[in-house]
Every structure is written in structure tokens, then in C-alpha cells.
Amino acid sequence: MGTDTARETTVQERLYSVADWYDAESLLTTDERRVLARLRDFLDAEAKPLLAEYWERGEFPEQLARPLIDLDLMEPAELTGPGAEGAERTPARGIYQGFRVFELARTDASLATWYTAQAGLFRTAIRVGASAEQQARWMPRVIDFSLKGVFSLTEPEHGSDIAGGLSTTARFEADPDGGTWVLDGAKRWIGGASTADVLAVFARDTADGQVKAFLVDRQAAGVSLEKIHGKTALRMMQNAHITLTGVRVPESMRLHNVNSFKDVAAMLRAMRSDVAWIATGIQAGAFEAALSYVTERQQFGRPLGSFQLVQEKLARMLGNLTASLSLVIRLTEQQASGTYRDQDSALAKMQTSLLMRETVALAREVAGGNGITLATDVARFHADAEAVYSYEGTHDINALIIGRALTGNSAFTR
Known part of the structure; x- marks a missing residue:
């Protein structure tokens, strides 16, 4: 290792140590620290050199997405056991998951927001909102990113007042296949929507007035996405304005445990x-x-x-x-x-x-x-x-x- 590189490593290690003044990282196990060190090394070597350029361009460095996924951070095998499927593993500890977010954010807020869109928001939508059968089918794919999704709640006219103001509608139509829902409305500020497979859309049932949730194919007929331009924060994160016009979603793609706000x-x-x-x-x-x-x-x-x-x-x-x-x-x-x-x-x-x-x-x-x-x-x-x-x-x-x-x-x- 050259002198300059060695000095840079020493300075960086000191900065990490000083920032964690009370050594909170000592609460982690050796294996958890090892996984986070793997993430830290990747962020220092591969992500940091790109951030200023992509932030200024207002574009996400897509070349980082697959390597980040391949780091196996959501439920690392060395922390959760060798289960054949992600859902069969023992979940990683919450303190590890928190420090994973912390490591991403101390490098860049957009990277942290991009990762937690899947590992936090979308995964929580499935964990809390899906039935046991739905979870068994979808959760392994959420964990390995083969099913990428985003949490689509905020609307153009409703943010803080979304509980009472949510205006996207869902209308049920009975059919021999179990029924179909028709969604109309709009969502805004949905980060990562343009690269998601499905959108977890929250809509108000026209029959009972209660909020329901649906996994909507991003490429379904009636779904339109528009990138939000002109942002002065999280410029790398690709936020979308989503318009839903007569979008048809089968009952099987409704999150069955979401029946009210x-x-x-x-x-x-x-x-x-x-x-x-x-x-x-x-x-x-x-x-x-x-x-x-x-x-x-x-x-x-x-x-x-x-x-x-x-x-x-x-x-x-x-x-x-x-x-x-x-x-x-x-x-x-x-x-x-x-x-x-x-x-x-x-x-x-x-x-x-x-x-x-x-x-x-x-x-x-x-x-x-x-x-x-x-x-x-x-x-x-x-x-x-x-x-x-x-x-x-x-x-x-x-x-x-x-x-x-x-x-x-x-x-x-x-």
C-alpha cells in the first residue's frame, strides 16, 4: 500500500472513530460489524468518487445498484442462517439494520433513501400488509431484489393530511377469477418508481370508504410515470409523479391485511x-x-x-x-x-x-x-x-x- 493510500485510510478510520464518540458500534456482533465493513469499503471505494458528479447532474448512479444488491445486506447469510429462501432465515437484528441505514446515509442520503425504499418501505408494506400466503410468495423476492417495489402513498394534493385526504380511488368489479379492482388517481414524490417492478399503491375503496393497498405492475395499462425535475435536495434520487387511469389490478394483488388507514x-x-x-x-x-x-x-x-x-x-x-x-x-x-x-x-x-x-x-x-x-x-x-x-x-x-x-x-x- 502506498504512503498516500495508507494515510488516507488512517484519516478515514479516525473520522469514523470520532463520529461514533461513545463506540455505539460495539453493540454489534463481530459478524454484523464484518458485514457493515464490507458495505463501508464499497461505499468508500466505489460510491464516493461518483457522488458529486451525479448529484449535480440529478441522476442516480445506476452502476452502483447491482453491486449494492450483491453485497447481500438486507438479510446477510452470515447473520441469518443458511435458509434455502430469504423468508426462511432468522431475520437480522434491528440494531444491525439500523446501522446499515446509518452507513449508507453517512455516505449519501440518496443512496440511503434508494436502498430503504426496498429494504424499509416496500418490505414493510409486504410484512405488515400482506397475508401469510402472500408473504410466503413475495418476501423472498423482496429480500433478494428480484421483486423491486416502492411505497406509493403521498399524492399531489395530500401529504401531511393523507389520512383523511387520500383521494386515489379503488372500485371493485366482480368476475369469475376472483374480482378486479380499478384504480384512478395520482401519487407524487415516489422515489425509485421508474426502476420498480411493482408500485404499492394505497387507494380509497369507493364501496366502504376505507383505504386498501395494491401491488400495481409499473408497466400496466393506465400507469404513467413522470420524473420530478427542479429539486434542490436528494437530486440523485429519482422521484416520480404517477398517474393512474383505469388501472386494473386483480384481487390476488391486493394486500389482504390492509383494510383501513x-x-x-x-x-x-x-x-x-x-x-x-x-x-x-x-x-x-x-x-x-x-x-x-x-x-x-x-x-x-x-x-x-x-x-x-x-x-x-x-x-x-x-x-x-x-x-x-x-x-x-x-x-x-x-x-x-x-x-x-x-x-x-x-x-x-x-x-x-x-x-x-x-x-x-x-x-x-x-x-x-x-x-x-x-x-x-x-x-x-x-x-x-x-x-x-x-x-x-x-x-x-x-x-x-x-x-x-x-x-x-x-x-x-x-
Whole structure:
């Protein structure tokens, strides 16, 4: 190994160590750390050199997709046993899954969002919404990515008010084959839709007014996808506006355990923890980029990192990151024990996102004018954080979920 390469490795290892101030990674098993090291090596060697270019172009580096899938990260064989099919393995521990998201996000928010679209959102839709027979048929294909899907809930006119405002409709038509559903409406901000096999679409049953869920073939007649342009955050992530016009879906492709918005809420309760891990990982990436910059950058004949005001900002960033990591770890431990509460996942998403917003702003600040350039990495984290701050429940919506649990009174408007 050459001197420059060895020095780069040493610096990178130190950054990882400093960012995990209380050594939270020690909670992982040796095998779990080995899998995550495999991911980290791939991200450092293959992904990082591409990120600035593809972020600026607003395109996803598709050449990373298959290698990421081939890393076998969702249910790694060395962690889950040698089951013949993915669904027969013992599931990987929640703490491993959280750190997997963290590693992706500390490299890039779009990569983390792309991976969790399958491993988090779509998998949760199947795990929570599908019947036992449907799960047996689909889950192995979800785990190995041979069935790629996306979670299609948000609509052009309904985001925070989706529970009561969801307007995509589903109309049932009886037939000898078990019946067919006809879907009409639109979905928006659906990340990864253009490369998915199926869209997990949530629609309101015209007969009973309840929300149902369907796996819709992306190439089915009546399905139209349009890429959303002009984004200033998550530019690499390909978000789509989806129009559904008379789309016919067989009853066998309806998720049989989704029969009201309460069932959808159960999915959101589980998925918000992934977003909290993403918000925490973004803080790690921004902090590491800022620390690296102020260590190397010279001003007034001294490293930037030697100035008191810069050190104070670094300390605040590390405090935010460490507090966030502690929060998501405890939430993950609770969920692993079977405790799933809306207010718990809402608190984690709200607080980690709030701290993330401050952390990336401080990172941009200590990098000065260079902090708005992609060359430092700081600008990418700073911009991408704004998308994460809003999705899977805005700050205000999550605060109201927590407030309802605290007071027993709902402040949501009707």
C-alpha cells in the first residue's frame, strides 16, 4: 500500500472513530460489524468518487445498484442462517439494520433513501400488509431484489393530511377469477418508481370508504410515470409523479391485511425509525466532512480547526450526532422487544431531523465559502437534509403525534 493510500485510510478510520464518540458500534456482533465493513469499503471505494458528479447532474448512479444488491445486506447469510429462501432465515437484528441505514446515509442520503425504499418501505408494506400466503410468495423476492417495489402513498394534493385526504380511488368489479379492482388517481414524490417492478399503491375503496393497498405492475395499462425535475435536495434520487387511469389490478394483488388507514399507520410507525437513522447518518457524514476540511484548511497561518469558534461548532455537531445515535438505538431496542408506538417513532424522527438541520448548517458554516461547493461534500449533506426533514412526517406533524400522547388531546385539524 502506498504512503498516500495508507494515510488516507488512517484519516478515514479516525473520522469514523470520532463520529461514533461513545463506540455505539460495539453493540454489534463481530459478524454484523464484518458485514457493515464490507458495505463501508464499497461505499468508500466505489460510491464516493461518483457522488458529486451525479448529484449535480440529478441522476442516480445506476452502476452502483447491482453491486449494492450483491453485497447481500438486507438479510446477510452470515447473520441469518443458511435458509434455502430469504423468508426462511432468522431475520437480522434491528440494531444491525439500523446501522446499515446509518452507513449508507453517512455516505449519501440518496443512496440511503434508494436502498430503504426496498429494504424499509416496500418490505414493510409486504410484512405488515400482506397475508401469510402472500408473504410466503413475495418476501423472498423482496429480500433478494428480484421483486423491486416502492411505497406509493403521498399524492399531489395530500401529504401531511393523507389520512383523511387520500383521494386515489379503488372500485371493485366482480368476475369469475376472483374480482378486479380499478384504480384512478395520482401519487407524487415516489422515489425509485421508474426502476420498480411493482408500485404499492394505497387507494380509497369507493364501496366502504376505507383505504386498501395494491401491488400495481409499473408497466400496466393506465400507469404513467413522470420524473420530478427542479429539486434542490436528494437530486440523485429519482422521484416520480404517477398517474393512474383505469388501472386494473386483480384481487390476488391486493394486500389482504390492509383494510383501513390504521393498517397504513402501522407501517408508518415502523418506517419512521429508518428515517431517524438516515437523519443520524447524514449528521455523521456532514460532521466527518467538516472535521476533515477544518483539519486540512489553513487560514491566518493556522489550521481552521485550531480556532476556538470552530472547535465550539464541532463540539455542538458531535453532541447532536451522539444524542441522535443514542435516540435511534434505544428506539430500535424497544421495537426489537415488540414495543411499537406512534409517539416513539415520531419523537425519534422529529428530534433527529431537527438536530440534523442544525448539524449540517454548522458543517456548512465551518467550511466557509467552500461549504457551498460539492468538492467538500458538506454542501451535498446540507441540501439533502431538507428533504429528509420533511418526508415520513414533517416536524409539525410528528410534534402533534407526540403532543396527543402527552396530553390525551388531539390538536390535528379536521
